[in-house]
Amino acid sequence: ATTGAKDDPNTGEKLGVALLVFRGTPGTASGTISHSTFVSKTFAATLTANQLTELTLTLDRATSAAGGSLTARTSLGAMTPTVDLNEQTMTFEIELVIVDGDSQAITGLTDANFALKVCTPDPSNDRVDCVRGTAATSDAAYAPTTVPPQVLTVVPGATAVPYAAALMLDQSGSIYDSDPTGARLYSAKAFLDGLGVDDRVLLSAFADGSASIPTPPLAVYEPFRDKTTVSEPVSYYDTLDSLATLVGGGTPLYTALDSLVGQVAADSSLPYGIAKSVVIFTDGDATNCGDTVECRTVRQASIANANTEGIRIFTIGLTSGVNFEALGELANGTGGAFLFADSAEQLIPLYGSVGKLLSLSLPTYRLTWTVQASSTGVFKTGNALLGRVEVNAGTSTFDVPFIVGIP
Numbered sequence: 001a002t003t004g005a006k007d008d009p010n011t012g013e014k015l016g017v018a019l020l021v022f023r024g025t026p027g028t029a030s031g032t033i034s035h036s037t038f039v040s041k042t043f044a045a046t047l048t049a050n051q052l053t054e055l056t057l058t059l060d061r062a063t064s065a066a067g068g069s070l071t072a073r074t075s076l077g078a079m080t081p082t083v084d085l086n087e088q089t090m091t092f093e094i095e096l097v098i099v100d101g102d103s104q105a106i107t108g109l110t111d112a113n114f115a116l117k118v119c120t121p122d123p124s125n126d127r128v129d130c131v132r133g134t135a136a137t138s139d140a141a142y143a144p145t146t147v148p149p150q151v152l153t154v155v156p157g158a159t160a161v162p163y164a165a166a167l168m169l170d171q172s173g174s175i176y177d178s179d180p181t182g183a184r185l186y187s188a189k190a191f192l193d194g195l196g197v198d199d200r201v202l203l204s205a206f207a208d209g210s211a212s213i214p215t216p217p218l219a220v221y222e223p224f225r226d227k228t229t230v231s232e233p234v235s236y237y238d239t240l241d242s243l244a245t246l247v248g249g250g251t252p253l254y255t256a257l258d259s260l261v262g263q264v265a266a267d268s269s270l271p272y273g274i275a276k277s278v279v280i281f282t283d284g285d286a287t288n289c290g291d292t293v294e295c296r297t298v299r300q301a302s303i304a305n306a307n308t309e310g311i312r313i314f315t316i317g318l319t320s321g322v323n324f325e326a327l328g329e330l331a332n333g334t335g336g337a338f339l340f341a342d343s344a345e346q347l348i349p350l351y352g353s354v355g356k357l358l359s360l361s362l363p364t365y366r367l368t369w370t371v372q373a374s375s376t377g378v379f380k381t382g383n384a385l386l387g388r389v390e391v392n393a394g395t396s397t398f399d400v401p402f403i404v405g406i407p
Helices: 181-192 233-245 251-264 290-308 324-332 345-358
Strands: 002-006 017-022 029-035 041-047 054-057 066-071 083-084 089-099 115-116 142-143 151-155 165-172 200-206 218-225 275-281 311-316 338-341 364-373 384-393 394-407
Touching: 017 041, 029 394, 041 054, 041 251, 066 324, 066 345, 066 394, 089 345, 089 384, 089 394, 115 364, 165 251, 165 345, 181 200, 181 218, 181 233, 181 275, 181 311, 181 345, 200 233, 200 251, 218 233, 218 251, 251 275, 251 290, 251 311, 275 345, 290 311, 290 324, 311 324, 324 338, 324 384, 324 394, 338 345, 338 394
Parallel strands: 165 200, 165 275, 275 311, 311 338
Antiparallel strands: 002 017, 017 054, 029 041, 066 089, 066 338, 083 089, 089 364, 115 384, 142 364, 151 364, 200 218, 384 394
């Protein structure tokens, strides 16, 4: 038997359909077709003497439950973090969005489904693990006073509103480390498929130096597209496929972001008052700034710029190698969300849920915890707490990272 692959005629997805061709003696043939990031599928075929037998199998992408975090919204009744310097404790609230493999919100979870992990800095890396301060040595361990949340509140989704979202895909050489299979590209199609009739989307990619994209540091594939025009979002499929080979160069994250925010804000084709966002897939390690302190300063300027233009930033990271601090701060600082996938199987549901987050129609879990630091002077104004919540959602258990600023 020989095998091949062709595009799924409905989605344009590469390797969505497996083609098997048999030549042999009369009888039956059976087996299993497997491919990375797809659900394995069994087959059976009846063979005819001296004839080719062709069998076509549609393969489904493998997906699994995943989640993201956002700042607990005081406009919806959330509290601001409080600190007890005598006890070295901090009480805070975060909101988590939890979706299944089909990008639908998982409901009915209780406090027993969530556990805040103890955090201990890893001296072998130069990133912040637990508490980010102004000094490089400010990181410190902490532990929750209770593993499950002290309070759990379900925040219902609001009525959906139209949105305009610019997808911004990292095409720098380092993306091979976190996304070697190009999962960001085929997962972006799940986002495009989920657009409502009044929503709009723009595709862009960024890299610099020895970049392969058409116009470094940012390639914008204009115009904004919607489902009511001839340039509907599915016309981006070929562009997404082409990006698979256009990888290389540095990561000009903040330069590209500032440029894209400016273009989205100035786009006169968008309806007045429509909610505007930028959705970034990146590892978060910018190469157009120096040390972590300088990058944080540049990042805060990008956050201020986005807020001035009224544009929320949503970040998506894949694997534990991403810069959690950068992705979390960009999202939290602009009223967006930080979505995290441990594996490629979690990316499709995350991308598929972004539209509901953008339209404000996805429910969230608001969780309250108190943590105690291992040393004094940790929870200072201007510092930030980083952590992970383990979520047990039935058959899936996974982590959702978060960051909370200390007022």
